[in-house]
Structure formats: C-alpha cells, structure tokens
Amino acid sequence: MSSFGLEPIAFHRAELVQALLEGLPEEARKKYHVGQKVVNIATTETGVVVTCANGTTFTGSMVLGADGVHSQTRKIMHKLSAEDRFSACRNPEPPFSAHYRCLWSNTPRPCAAGLGNNTQGKDRSLMWITGRERAWLLLYEKLPEPTQEPKRYTKEEMDDFAASFADWPVNDDLKVKDIYDSSTAGMSNLDEGVLEHWSLGRIVLAGDACHKFTPNAGLGFTNGIQDVALLCNLLHNATKSSAGPDIGFDELEQIFQEYQSSRKEPTAFDFGVSAAATRSHAWATPIYWFVGRFIYPLYAFQWLLMKYVVAPRMKQSRVLDYVFGEDRIQGRIPWAYPIHTKSKEL
Ligand SMILES: Cc1cc2nc3c(=O)[nH]c(=O)nc-3n(C[C@H](O)[C@H](O)[C@H](O)COP(=O)(O)OP(=O)(O)OC[C@H]3O[C@@H](n4cnc5c(N)ncnc54)[C@H](O)[C@@H]3O)c2cc1C
Structure with missing residues (x-):
C-alpha cells in the first residue's frame, strides 16, 4: 500500500477546477x-x-x-x-524575480501512463510526465540575467526554444522533436519569491x-x-x-x-x-x-526523503473542517487532519 493510498497522478489543472465548480450545489454556483x-x-x-x-x-x-x-x-x-x-x-x-524560463506543451500520451522522467544539462533541463490520457513536456533554461520584467513569448520564440532541445531524449525511445506540439505550448519566465x-x-x-x-x-x-x-x-x-x-x-x-x-x-x-x-x-x-x-x-535517497521529509510534512495537509465527507482513499500513513465524517460532531 502506498503512503497515502494513491500514487501520484498527472492531470490537467483546469479539469480539476472545472470538476470542483461543477460539483457545487446550484445555490453555491450562483455565487460564482x-x-x-x-x-x-x-x-x-x-x-x-x-x-x-x-x-x-x-x-x-x-x-x-x-x-x-x-x-x-x-x-x-x-x-x-x-x-x-x-x-x-x-x-x-x-x-518576485525570475532566474529561469520554462516552455510547456502537452500531447496525447505516446507511451505508458504514470511515468516521470528528467533529462539534465548545464543550465537546461527537461521534465516529462505521462498522465492517463495526455503527457506533458517541460523545458527549462536559465536566463542570462535575473529579471522582473514581464515577458510574453511569441509562438515563434517558443518554437525556436523547443527546436534548440530537438534531440534531447524524453525517455529511452522518444526525443523532444517527436512529441513537441506547438499548438498546446505556453512559455513564461519563472518568477520566484515569497x-x-x-x-x-x-x-x-x-x-x-x-x-x-x-x-x-x-x-x-x-x-x-x-x-x-x-x-x-x-x-x-x-x-x-x-x-x-x-x-x-x-x-x-x-x-x-x-x-x-x-x-x-x-x-x-x-x-x-x-x-x-x-x-x-x-x-x-x-x-x-x-x-x-x-x-x-539513488532509490535509497528517495526512500529516505519520502519517509523522513515528504511524508511527515504531507500528512499535515489541511482539509475544510466544516465540510463532511468520506475519505475512501486510505494509505499506510494516517492524515493529521482527516476529512470529517457526517457522524462526527465538530
Ligand atoms: C509549467 C507549470 C507546471 C506546473 N506544475 C505544477 C504541478 O505539477 N503541481 C503544482 O502543485 N503546481 C504546479 N504549477 C504551479 C501552479 O500552476 C500554480 O501554483 C497555480 O496555478 C497557482 O494557482 P493560483 O490560483 O494562485 O493562480 P492561477 O492558477 O494563476 O489562477 C489565477 C486566477 O485568477 C484569475 N484572475 C487574474 N486576474 C484577475 C482579475 N483581475 N480579476 C479576476 N480574476 C483574475 C485568472 O483568470 C485565474 O483564473 C505549475 C506551473 C507551471 C507554470
């Protein structure tokens, strides 16, 4: 059994937001x-x-x-x-200021679901994540100088940027040029700060x-x-x-x-x-x-990280105290703040 009952799943954020909105009762939806x-x-x-x-x-x-x-x-x-x-x-x-920039694009999944790959290089890197239906490509590059200037990338700039990664492998079989889809691409400088x-x-x-x-x-x-x-x-x-x-x-x-x-x-x-x-x-x-x-x-490093850093922090995740439900996903590690069931008085 996994730590929290589910393996990581890659999905499109807009679909989650849509599902949350559509799941609201009619009265609540009117307020949006x-x-x-x-x-x-x-x-x-x-x-x-x-x-x-x-x-x-x-x-x-x-x-x-x-x-x-x-x-x-x-x-x-x-x-x-x-x-x-x-x-x-x-x-x-x-x-905030940006030290890196990133191009992302997605495509119908061309290989097994549930994979995450990372290709590294000097000042550049690539991430590849496959969900159930689609897969996501992210290309990163260090900026010549940190900047606070807002930047909108044109389609041409994005295509040129992707072309500069064309022969980078995303996994054992595929390269960036095999999967980059300019019609779904977006790009921005990666602001950082709190x-x-x-x-x-x-x-x-x-x-x-x-x-x-x-x-x-x-x-x-x-x-x-x-x-x-x-x-x-x-x-x-x-x-x-x-x-x-x-x-x-x-x-x-x-x-x-x-x-x-x-x-x-x-x-x-x-x-x-x-x-x-x-x-x-x-x-x-x-x-x-x-x-x-x-x-x-190293798997040993990732295991230690998961056990002693990630899981103890993740288990502290909050839920809405005043919304009742049933958590059907149960893992090895109990949540510090579980979803309240209907029978439990607050
Ligand atoms: C390539 C990429 C990959 C990422 N992957 C992950 C990931 O795997 N996991 C993860 O946890 N995070 C990920 N993130 C980060 C994640 O996308 C953001 O942290 C998250 O979207 C922030 O949510 P938000 O609601 O604060 O802002 P946003 O998602 O930017 O939403 C802001 C909303 O406010 C609206 N808005 C803006 N201005 C106005 C206005 N004047 N009036 C009314 N409405 C307005 C916008 O239309 C938008 O709907 C990723 C980010 C990028 C760029």
Whole structure:
C-alpha cells in the first residue's frame, strides 16, 4: 500500500477546477461570477467594495485575492500601502524575480501512463510526465540575467526554444522533436519569491499571488490549496463564535496574521525545495550538479526523503473542517487532519 493510498497522478489543472465548480450545489454556483475582471478594491473599517472592468461592483466584508502571479489584488494592495494607515504592509511591486524560463506543451500520451522522467544539462533541463490520457513536456533554461520584467513569448520564440532541445531524449525511445506540439505550448519566465505581507486591511492573498515557486517539484498549486483551506477554517471558526456573519476589522486582521504565520514555514520550505530542484536539474553549481546527477537518482535517497521529509510534512495537509465527507482513499500513513465524517460532531 502506498503512503497515502494513491500514487501520484498527472492531470490537467483546469479539469480539476472545472470538476470542483461543477460539483457545487446550484445555490453555491450562483455565487460564482466567472468572467469578471477585478480592477479596483476599496477597503474600509466596515467592509470592501470590489469594482470590475464592466463597472459591476460587489460589496462584502473581505477580499481573498487568489489571482495568480500577476495578481491585480496585490497591485491594488501596493497602491493602498502608500496611505499612512497601511504603510506597515508595503511590499515591493513587482515582488518576485525570475532566474529561469520554462516552455510547456502537452500531447496525447505516446507511451505508458504514470511515468516521470528528467533529462539534465548545464543550465537546461527537461521534465516529462505521462498522465492517463495526455503527457506533458517541460523545458527549462536559465536566463542570462535575473529579471522582473514581464515577458510574453511569441509562438515563434517558443518554437525556436523547443527546436534548440530537438534531440534531447524524453525517455529511452522518444526525443523532444517527436512529441513537441506547438499548438498546446505556453512559455513564461519563472518568477520566484515569497511576499513579506500577505494582507492589508480587509484584503488577503493566497496562492501564486503571495508565493511563487518554480514548478519542478510540483508544489505551487498544492500550497495554494493549503492556504485557502487554512484561511477558510479560521474564518469559519470566527463566524461560528460571533453573533452575526460579520467579523470585526481587528479580528479579521488577527485571523490574517495567524493565517500567514501558520503558512510561513511550509511555504518557505516548499519554496526552497522548488528552487533547489530547478537548480539541481540544471546543474547550477558543482554541488547542484553532484546532487542532481548522482544523489537524487539513488532509490535509497528517495526512500529516505519520502519517509523522513515528504511524508511527515504531507500528512499535515489541511482539509475544510466544516465540510463532511468520506475519505475512501486510505494509505499506510494516517492524515493529521482527516476529512470529517457526517457522524462526527465538530
Ligand atoms: C509549467 C507549470 C507546471 C506546473 N506544475 C505544477 C504541478 O505539477 N503541481 C503544482 O502543485 N503546481 C504546479 N504549477 C504551479 C501552479 O500552476 C500554480 O501554483 C497555480 O496555478 C497557482 O494557482 P493560483 O490560483 O494562485 O493562480 P492561477 O492558477 O494563476 O489562477 C489565477 C486566477 O485568477 C484569475 N484572475 C487574474 N486576474 C484577475 C482579475 N483581475 N480579476 C479576476 N480574476 C483574475 C485568472 O483568470 C485565474 O483564473 C505549475 C506551473 C507551471 C507554470
């Protein structure tokens, strides 16, 4: 039996998001305004007003900005931090910088499912992951200089970049030129960093908006989910113990501080793991080369890593305390925070 009851499965993130949205009851789905673009947020002692590009406004008691690495919410917070009342929460904007760039593309699976390969070179590396139906190719390269400049890659740049990897093997039988599909390709500089202040007034951030990792270790999305699960639990506890549905300004600020301090160590750790994975795959220094080339591939090393580092951390993953369910996937290691069954009183 595997540690947590399932082997890693590669899937398209958009399909998970779609499944989560479609799995919501009708009443809850009505509360999702997909296709709206947030352009401004006003935050006061008593609430927030969110303005969208089409002029629609929404009022509420707080904003959770999970709007990605180029977060508009974060940019608005940066602007608000020029005011004296928020100056203690000022972050630089842009807050992250990129040392590497990455091209990704996917294709119908051309070989066995459930494989993960890694081809390494000086300042360049390749990852190949096969899911049930599709397979993903990721090509990494160190940038000549670290940069904070946003960069949009054209189709031509992407095709040229893939061509420079044409003869790199993705496994024993296939090369990049056999599987690169330009119609599914995307490319970006890989911003890296963790924000110092995750909240300002009644606004708080989660996911890539406040911590951006390189993707080699596959930890970005999972950390975003952990942010939201913890924050929602804290907010739910606060509304349970207050007279009405609203949470006062001071209490909200305390919740946001508790949220950030609880997430600080896990995100710093996973940020470091991700950065080290990128650099060891791309032989950034002789030590990274040695680790990437000779230590990490050892099964004994991977076993020790899984047993003493990965599993003890992974078992601490949070679930929503107030959502009941049945966890049908059982592994060798019990979760520290299991899903609550209907019969269990909270
Ligand atoms: C090539 C690659 C491979 C990766 N592989 C993995 C992996 O295997 N495992 C893993 O855990 N992570 C992986 N990651 C990282 C993962 O994709 C991110 O960490 C994750 O998508 C971040 O989620 P998010 O919700 O914070 O931001 P995003 O996924 O960027 O979502 C932000 C959302 O906000 C919306 N938005 C933006 N601006 C506005 C606005 N003004 N108004 C309204 N909405 C707005 C966007 O439309 C989008 O829907 C990978 C990343 C890359 C680049």
